[in-house]
Amino acid sequence: MPDSINNELQESHDHRILNDVDMMTNEKWQAIIDNDASYNNQFFYAVKTTGIFCKPSCKSRVPKKENVRIFPNAEQALRANFRPCKRCKPTNVRLPDNEWMTLITEYIDKNFTEKLTLETLSGIAHGSPYHLHRTFKKIKGITPVEYIQQVRLNAAKEYLIQTNKAIADIAICVGMANTPYFITLFKKKTGQTPAQFRQMSKMEEM
């Protein structure tokens, strides 16, 4: 490489480091709103509230403008501790699907007592609900909703065996405030009502 070109590259590189964060302009904001792919590789945008950065073309929900930071390239976004979006893959490296799904199951395992929807999960995973559903099914063999149910019912079984809590209280404890629905689902998945299950486990102990 001739020295002159080398110097030029070096200069532009230094210049970019000095301007670590690019300014938000109306043009860039419009590109983000429009998911305009013609701006890809011209800049990247990170969202402070999620810690994730995207290509301008990303179809994820439009963030609040005041939470957005603009970066001239992906490395600088990474260096500022933003993680690449799973959906638009701004570093062009995909997290393997199984690792991605592990993030989701870990989240469910920790938060199953809360209200969980596919939308909540896809927001956390930064992927579309449809893509999340499909990938989860492919990797885990069951849907995210079925997985959530499984985690909740397993927790309910523990409560039924270990405690004397009322069925309705257990339902609330495992994130299913609707008791009749809890009982119906429990019966459907285990073949017994929660009360029968508790009875059987007591008899097995004797």
Ligand SMILES: [Zn+2]
């Ligand atoms: Zn994205």
